[in-house]
Every structure is written in structure tokens, then in C-alpha cells.
Amino acid sequence: DVKVTQSSRYLVKRTGEKVFLECVQDMDHENMFWYRQDPGLGLRLIYFSYDVKMKEKGDIPEGYSVSREKKERFSLILESASTNQTSMYLCASSSGSSELYEQYFGPGTRLTVT
Amino acid sequence: AQTVTQSQPEMSVQEAETVTLSCTYDTSESNYYLFWYKQPPSRQMILVIRQEAYKQQNATENRFSVNFQKAAKSFSLKISDSQLGDTAMYFCAFMKHRNFGNEKLTFGTGTRLTIIP
Numbered sequence: 001d002v003k004v005t006q007s008s009r010y011l012v013k014r015t016g017e018k019v020f021l022e023c024v025q026d027m028d029h030e031n032m033f034w035y036r037q038d039p040g041l042g043l044r045l046i047y048f049s050y051d052v053k054m055k056e057k058g059d060i061p062e063g064y065s066v067s068r069e070k071k072e073r074f075s076l077i078l079e080s081a082s083t084n085q086t087s088m089y090l091c092a093s094s095s096g097s098s099e100l101y102e103q104y105f106g107p108g109t110r111l112t113v114t
Numbered sequence: 115a116q117t118v119t120q121s122q123p124e125m126s127v128q129e130a131e132t133v134t135l136s137c138t139y140d141t142s143e144s145n146y147y148l149f150w151y152k153q154p155p156s157r158q159m160i161l162v163i164r165q166e167a168y169k170q171q172n173a174t175e176n177r178f179s180v181n182f183q184k185a186a187k188s189f190s191l192k193i194s195d196s197q198l199g200d201t202a203m204y205f206c207a208f209m210k211h212r213n214f215g216n217e218k219l220t221f222g223t224g225t226r227l228t229i230i231p
Contacts, residue, residue, distance in 0.1 A: 043219075
């Protein structure tokens with residue numbers, strides 16, 4: 001089974017702190033994604049990566065950056081956390097060669113910025 | 115840009131009944147894919163069903179089926195013989211035909227479905 005894990009289920013940070021959210025997948029997937037999920041807004045794509053050291057902006061990249069140094073790991077970075085970044089963050093991965101286009105999701109990290 | 119609209123924020127049905135969740139989308143693309151994802155309470159999001167736009171036949175997966183109306187840009191999910199385990203948030207999602215390095219999903223805002231015992 002595909003497994004996508006995220007470093008924390010719950011995280012509380014203070015305004016202005018640098019925050020790292022880690023995501024690891026064990027299926028050798030080429031594509032990895034970071035979404036944030038907010039009530040009434042659904043999931044919105046922050047960044048995605050289709051290869052090591054490659055990244056593309058999603059729909060709401062402002063205030064975020066990402067890092068993908070190894071194929072299995074995709075990190076989301078909040079350079080200076082703000083209260084409007086309080087949200088649920090979901091990581092996902094997918095195979096770049098599969099015709100199924102299925103994305104596999106992690107359990108999510110609920111981040112609170114105070 | 116693509117948009118996906120789910121007009122039913124919440125729904126509830128009795129166990130064993132059939133329920134239909136609505137989804138409409140807007141795109142100028144001719145070749146694309148549509149998905150329904152399920153997010154159970156405190157559990158990971160999983161794929162329920164997918165539909166390729168070039169296929170006229172509606173996709174089915176056991177108790178789950180879709181009604182895909184390409185001209186109307188409508189993609190509803192029907193759950194037959196609903197079970198308590200179907201209680202979840204359901205998201206409709208759109209993806210353009212894949213070009214290398216671009217498998218972005220556009221999600222709707224979700225429908226919270228509750229199955230009542």
C-alpha cells in the first residue's frame with residue numbers, strides 16, 4: 001500500500017516563527033503536492049513538485065516555500081508564520097507514469113498560529 | 115482557469131438509502147479527468163471514483179456510480195445502499211489532461227455527508 005506520512009498531526013506555532021512541515025512517501029512517486037484545507041474553501045494547491053529539486057507554484061503560494069532534495073520527501077516552509085496560515089495542511093503524492101492519476105494523501109497537519 | 119462547484123455543503127440520509135451528491139465544473143478543455151474523493155472523519159482522503167471525459171460510459175465502483183453529463187459540465191456521485199462508513203466529506207475534483215509535470219487537481223468546496231442509523 002502507498003503510504004504518505006506527515007511529520008506532525010497537530011502543531012502550534014507563534015506568529016513570526018519559521019515552520020517546517022515534512023511529508024514522506026514510500027512508493028517512489030515522482031509527483032508530490034501540498035494543499036491547505038479550509039472550511040468552505042475546499043482544498044487549495046500551494047505548491048507541487050514533479051521531480052527532485054523541481055517545484056511549481058500552485059494557486060496560493062504566497063507566504064510559503066518548498067524543498068524537495070530527495071524523491072521521497074517534500075517539505076513545506078512557512079518563512080514567517082502568520083495567523084492567516086492557521087489551517088489543515090495536506091500532502092499528497094502520485095505516480096508520474098500511472099494512467100490512473102490517483103493522488104494519495106497523508107493524514108494532514110493541523111497548524112495553529114497564535 | 116477551471117472551477118469546480120459543489121452546491122450542497124451538507125447532506126444526510128438514512129442508512130440503506132440512495133443519495134446523490136452534485137458537482138458542476140467550468141472548463142474550456144476538451145480532454146480532462148474528474149474525480150470524487152472521500153475524507154472520513156479524522157482519516158486520510160481516498161479516491162472513490164474517476165471518470166475520463168472522453169469516455170461516454172459512466173464509471174461505477176461497487177455501490178458508487180457517477181452521472182457524467184459532459185455538455186452540461188455536470189458530474190454527480192450516487193451512493194447506493196448507503197452505509198455508516200460512508201459518512202465523510204466528499205470532494206469533487208478536476209484535472210486537465212496531463213502534460214508532463216502537470217497533474218494539478220482543482221477541488222470543489224466539499225459536501226459533508228452524514229449517514230443516519
